[in-house]
Amino acid sequence: MTTTTTPAGRTDPPRAVPDTPGRGAPGGFAGAIASEWTKLWSVRASSICLLAGLAISGIFTYYYASISRINGHPVQPVGNAAASSAVLVQFAVVVLATVAVTSEYSTGSVRASLLWVPRRHRVQAAKALVAAVVAFVAGTAFAVVGTAVAWVAFDGRASFEAGPSLRQVLAVGLYQALVAVLTVGVAFATRHPAGALSILVTLLWALPSVLLGLGGPTLADVNDHLPHGSGDQFMRIGAESPYSPVTSVLIVAAWAATAHLIGLYVLRRRDA
16 A cells, blocks of 8 residues: 655555556566576576577487498488477476476575566466467477488488478477477476485486386386377377377376476475
């Protein structure tokens, strides 16, 4: 509440000052997105992660294509090399999204963020959206570079069609965007980089490796319902899949949404 005094000394009745900003106000959702975008690029780790992802994509796709050529594997779409590299490249996105959340908890600046945007779901949604957009753009760029590198390394033992290749590039970008949302949710739930990375490495790499290593249809079916197992189904062309690409995307999206809701629950229940 505020009061104003007229030149004659008369005091006007108190006026209510709105404490809930609108969508376009500095503390609204648009302001939260702008703030998260600025904070993401103010951390040096963001650029390092993207450069590391680009390097990993180039190295892995060249290795994958070279092994396929040397061993005389059947001719396959060149984009499969870029899709296969996602098993490693996704961790560049994981680290980027984890740092975007946990760096604020380690420095205590999360308190300022929550004061600036009092509605906590907006803070988390803004972080998830910014991380997802960056991951999608980076993922598509990684896939384009990986496809180009693999085409050279395949040396004629791969096929290229513009339509399917474009679909694979976009599919890789979409998968990386969903991984970013998943990571933001886990990071808000754990609030610590070591805890978040332990969970995500287990979920996205260690557990699938164990399931596939043990073998058997039951364990393979479990892997097909994990984030990367499902993601691999819609990123690769010609892979045997028990369900359609749309269903695969929805499974990965369900994992991301579940992590987001768990992170939001912790954010609302616990003090910053």
